[in-house]
Amino acid sequence: MARKPARAPNDDIGEDVRLRMYRMLVEIREAEQRAFDLFLQNLVKGTSHLSLGQEAVAVGFACAMQPGDLSFCTYRGHAHTLARGVPVEKVLGELMQRDNGLMRGKGGSMHLTSEEHGVMGSYAIIGAHLPIACGAAWRAQYKGHSDVSVCFFGDGTTNIGAFHEALNFAAVWKLPVVFVCENNLYMEYTPIGEVTAVEHPAAGRASAYGLEAIVIDGQDADEVYRAAMKAYEKARAGGGPSLIECMTYRYSGHSRADPAKYRPEGELDKWLKRDPVKIYRERLKQFGIEEKVIEKIGADVMRVLDDATEKCKAAPMPPLELLTTDVYADGGWAWRN
């Protein structure tokens, strides 16, 4: 067997990006875990959908983006939101429905939005945001902007009508949009294979839109990053949309209400062996990054997270006047005179 070529830290990805990716992997991992803990303390209200185990997809795609690129997320959007640099306090604050939250508690866990970071919303109706991402990409095309719209969704989402309409529309108009399917093997509780006519719910449909079938390892942030770069370059060059299926796994249930008992014995363990944070920590070591640099990143993240958690706990609830603000662009809700 041929030996792997020795890789320098400044390969196509490079040390800076790798350290950034690692930090983000850890931040998301810890923030999601924290969200779960806060839920157990009854401090996170409503529902929440964690990305534990799926971090590398969010991190790889986000770190390959340029400022100005746009993310369209789902209810499982904390990871994608954090990955664009939104402060963890803002995210936790929103989950805790506090006044310091990203949307001051008006949207909640499923609708994280931070336009200043390019997070153009998290959508809770399956499939709705795929056409919306097309529209943002259309604007870029029309105005000659160079940004790419990146749209994340799950395996289950490939079976809804809006998926089909968006993919065809994007392909026909050659829009600079990248569709990212996070195939975590399940819709809510039903295995995707039981409800889908093809093995790969996204890649198996690519040819229906004249697109290349792409399946990647979603647990390896480097592989994700490289696939993202390629798709973004194609989009910016006027080459039209891409559809990328990332194989991944969520460690916890679908939402906080779900103990995930429907999963076959041993499946979780198998995936835990390919944990994206672990893989990446090894990768850093492989590239000669020192243990103490790695440790420091972890410690930094925890400090920020602990601090954010305290701030959120101390933060007030949103003022009651917020109930009727921002229904319309004038800031109010008046539907009559």
Added chain:
Amino acid sequence: MARKPARAPNDDIGEDVRLRMYRMLVEIREAEQRAFDLFLQNLVKGTSHLSLGQEAVAVGFACAMQPGDLSFCTYRGHAHTLARGVPVEKVLGELMQRDNGLMRGKGGSMHLTSEEHGVMGSYAIIGAHLPIACGAAWRAQYKGHSDVSVCFFGDGTTNIGAFHEALNFAAVWKLPVVFVCENNLYMEYTPIGEVTAVEHPAAGRASAYGLEAIVIDGQDADEVYRAAMKAYEKARAGGGPSLIECMTYRYSGHSRADPAKYRPEGELDKWLKRDPVKIYRERLKQFGIEEKVIEKIGADVMRVLDDATEKCKAAPMPPLELLTTDVYADGGWAWRN
């Protein structure tokens, strides 16, 4: 060049079926032409969508059906309705919005329905009937009935969400349903190629549902018939759905409002050379059917049609009480006490 093998009238299709198919081709051709004439006389109200040029698709699929098989049609459904044996008077009466119409004028041209003939409705919202046909097929599967549900739609329909949902659903549940795409090259006025990511709007999507890509010549009733038989057999044997794309052409505009000026010079002429009625008349002759038998079929059809036309002209308008009947199953419309 090898000579074509001499074919006996009793090949796989056989003389009886061929005569039936020819009669039906002529009946549809003449009835559609009559509908157009009546429209010019201001006797057909509302809109109407003719199948002139597309007759072989309707005829081939219908003649391959068994009694009890179910047809689900679109607004362009006169042909499919007639092909199941619905009397032409009923169809013209409905187009003329008379009391002798198939639905006594309540549905109109776009909604022809004759359950006793297996015509389970004509649907005017693009794509809506594909899932409905799945449901009828599900009933057959559940009850152990042997009927097949056959769902007709156009090329443009392949780009709407319901198409995708229905195809996946049918494939996953292995339903006895046959999806028939009549690719007449245009949606309303826009060429299908300008709005579709693949060359074959239906067949190019088949693999997305684990189905075979099937494209047939929709102008040759024999070829249609054979493709239909094969798909029905598969469905009845529990082999699941088929998706069949029939290449065809409509001679007139999309609807009565459309002069079809958007078509390139010469396109219509090219297709007129492969006219399904003409092709089939030649086919009959090739099988040794006598000219006078062929002529008699034509004459019979015209007699019935003329008679029907007169009856429709003489038929009364629907009584005004019909306005509020059959909203609910009790025959009335009471939404309150």
Added chain:
Amino acid sequence: MAELTYRDAVARGIAQEMARDPDVVFLGEDVAKAGGVFKATVGLLEQFGPLRVRDTPISEQAILGAAMGAAMTGLKPIAEIMFSDFFAVCFDYIANEFPKSRYMSNGQTKCPLVVRTGNGAGSRFGAQHSQSVENWCMMIPGLKVVAPSNPRDVIGLLAAAVRDPDPVIFLEHKSLYATKGEVPDGEIVDTLGTASIVRPGKDATILALALMVPRALAAAEKLKAEHHIDCEVIDVRSLVPLDTQTILGSLARTHRLFTVEENPRLCGWGAEIVSIAADEGFYDLDGPPVRITTPHIPLPAADILEDIALPTVDRIADRVKRSLGA
């Protein structure tokens, strides 16, 4: 008699009908193996098997379309749409197909199906998972629309819906799933189109639906205790058919009308009933008929905001009191 949760009443109601009639089948997302995301259909797969209780892809149009095709050809499907907000992705079936096919076909096409769904607010799920969509359905000619407020009604109205020959939208309230109520043993079959006077009273009529029923009742008790105002509370139960007689009859006795609606304000069922009352009961009215509703806004996620969005016991009581000049 046994105490049952509203949630368990759903499963019992479905089971009652499936056991009775083999043509009743049930489909939806995660409804079979998982027993539904609200756990309202637990045990049905085990009891009736995978041919009658089926998990579907995330394809709401396929779910409702398939239900319709099955209903047209002899089955009596129950389809679940997980959250009523998702009616928007399959609204063609609700607005254009189910309710029009019989009419357009001059009576040929039948459509005996039930669409069950989790409706309403209170779970801090935000604007796209908390809506009350009863008016989205009531406004469509050809549908029937039911919204039970208690476990007994869940079973009885569900049975009536399944046996009904028309398409019925069955709105279960998410915030009621955990509530309990007494339920008689044996088969329960109720009648669509009947409102029920859940508290007789003489000073004013308060109409409510689903989650608003317990709140209206509590408000009535409060008004009685604190202000000696004696309200009649009517659980509307069925928006279509609408039991106008019971409502107008009550108005004729009390002379004042209040509606307590969870759906947003504009064009709600309250507007419909108030308009009927203003027209047909005009001379019975001793004062303006008043709609107490959620304001006309999307719903916020934060608990503190969601709680003040919906009509509360205090708001209902206060509004009635002010109107009666007490």
Added chain:
Amino acid sequence: MAELTYRDAVARGIAQEMARDPDVVFLGEDVAKAGGVFKATVGLLEQFGPLRVRDTPISEQAILGAAMGAAMTGLKPIAEIMFSDFFAVCFDYIANEFPKSRYMSNGQTKCPLVVRTGNGAGSRFGAQHSQSVENWCMMIPGLKVVAPSNPRDVIGLLAAAVRDPDPVIFLEHKSLYATKGEVPDGEIVDTLGTASIVRPGKDATILALALMVPRALAAAEKLKAEHHIDCEVIDVRSLVPLDTQTILGSLARTHRLFTVEENPRLCGWGAEIVSIAADEGFYDLDGPPVRITTPHIPLPAADILEDIALPTVDRIADRVKRSLGA
């Protein structure tokens, strides 16, 4: 001043806005090369080119979703949905996305777009191509909803809609496309949320929208001529924002209220306005407020049946006359 058809006013209105603002783009099925199935957008492709005037696949969700994404990021799209009945296949955007994104994001997300559509009956198209869906839109918090009755209003309200920072549903009436009206030269920009008193009168207020406006006017003339009843006719024009002041002001003068609605009866805009009037104008009302509507049925195709389904001049006049006891 020039006489223009309602149809041509649509194209002129769009052209006016596209010429003014390069961020205004237009998409829909068959809208560009073919100029629209109602020929209401003829010439726009030629004038503004294929980057700004675009034909789409038959993908209503993609059309509205794309319009929203473009609107969020800086364009001002006009999207055509060919028939308003098709709102049902893309209702998620209308009900859940456009109107909620700004609220959920605490004001971050903007959605300045216009959805134009052919609404209403009269063409013998049957139940799935003839609906009046103004109430489907009015009931959704966060939308604005406009329905012009004449060519001048088409241009002015369309301009106002395009310039408005919120999502606006713009309902063009199919049966008005061929009608004509005087239109001033030059730019026309109207104001959303303003009703207009199209006929002053003192005996009763008649509210109407779109196709019902000319009918209400004709009924008023008939009532005047035949029964000396002098009706004020108000063209509501904008359902959201609603010009409640003009309506209540009129009621305060005439003391009687009639609404003439094309949408089916239940939960229509008439119910909303009657409820407002019954509440806030209760002591102004000298008799029951009356809704004159299409019955609560799907629409028939046959001309003879369709003609009696919608409120007619005679039915309006007759109903008003009977109510006023004349």
